[in-house]
Amino acid sequence: xxxxxxxxxxxxxxxxxxxxxxxxxxxxxxxxxxxxxxxxxxxxxxxxxxxxxxxxxxxxxxxxxxxxxxxxxxxxxxxxxxxxxxxxxxxxxxxxxxxxxxxxxxxxxxxxxxxxxxxxxxxxxxxxxxxxxxxxxxxxxxxxxxxxxxxxxxxxxxxxx
Numbered sequence: 001x002x003x004x005x006x007x008x009x010x011x012x013x014x015x016x017x018x019x020x021x022x023x024x025x026x027x028x029x030x031x032x033x034x035x036x037x038x039x040x041x042x043x044x045x046x047x048x049x050x051x052x053x054x055x056x057x058x059x060x061x062x063x064x065x066x067x068x069x070x071x072x073x074x075x076x077x078x079x080x081x082x083x084x085x086x087x088x089x090x091x092x093x094x095x096x097x098x099x100x101x102x103x104x105x106x107x108x109x110x111x112x113x114x115x116x117x118x119x120x121x122x123x124x125x126x127x128x129x130x131x132x133x134x135x136x137x138x139x140x141x142x143x144x145x146x147x148x149x150x151x152x153x154x155x156x157x158x159x160x161x
Contacts, residue, residue, distance in 0.1 A: 004016065004017070004018050004073075004074055004077075005017045005018070005022075005071055005072065005073055006071075006072040006076075006077060007069060007070070007071050007072075008069070008070045008072070009067050009068070009069055010067055010068050011068070025037070026038040026039065027046075033047055033048040033049075033051075034046070034047045034048075035047070044062055044063055045062070045063055046060060046061065046062045047060070047061045048060055049061050049066065055070075056070060056071045056072065056073075056076070057069065057070045057071075058070075058071075091136075092135040092136055092160070093159060093160050094156055094157075094158065094159045094160065095120060095121065095132055095135075095156075095157050095158040095159075096154050096155060096156055096157060097123060097151040097152065097153055097154065097155045097157055098130075098153065099125045099126070099153050100125060100150070100151065100152050100153055101123040101124050101125030101126075101130070101150070101151055102123070102124045102125075102148070102149070102150055102151075103121065103122075103123060103124075103145050103146065103147055103148060103149045103150075103151060103157075104122045104123065104124050104129060104147065105121065105122040105147060106120075106121050106143060106145070106146070106147055107119045107120055107121065107122075108120050108121075108140050108143070108158070109140065109143075110140050110141070110142060110143055111139065111140060112139065112140045113137075113138070113139050114134045114137065114138060114139070114140065115134065115137050116133075116134055116135065116136050116137055117133045117134060118133065118134045119131055119132075119133055119134075120132045120133065120134055120158055121145075121157055121158060123151070123157075132157070132158075136160070138160040138161060139160065139161040140158060140159075140160065140161075141159045141160055141161040142158070142159045143157070143158055143159075144156045144157055144158070144159065145157050
């Protein structure tokens with residue numbers, strides 16, 4: 001992995017930094033979380049007001065203006081490019097049969113609220129019973145099968161609102 005970083009400020013501006021550019025930054029710590037920065041012969045007073053380290057986001061005050069800053073390293077950028085986002089809720093809206101089988105049990109009804117990991121349906125396939133758990137909190141919008149139905153691979157079984 002490279003040592004390149006993307007810094008997003010106020011969800012509006014994006015800056016690219018590498019390790020060399022960061023090491024050339026003319027910044028001096030004057031107190032805990034307070035810095036004096038010199039950039040193009042102009043002084044700046046910076047203070048980290050709030051640090052959300054696990055989310056790699058910070059509230060930074062520079063010359064009495066507050067900015068929301070998010071820092072992404074190469075791994076964070078790769079995860080975003082692949083379409084995954086850390087910490088985002090799951091947006092799965094349907095359960096489809098992963099293989100042909102027979103519906104043995106349906107544990108929910110249309111309009112029922114479910115929590116993540118609640119049992120939804122049991123499918124018998126290849127001499128095994130497969131339990132399908134709710135991938136997220138939600139409400140059942142429709143049930144496209146009934147007990148005793150034979151389903152094909154990819155067939156819609158349950159849909160969420």
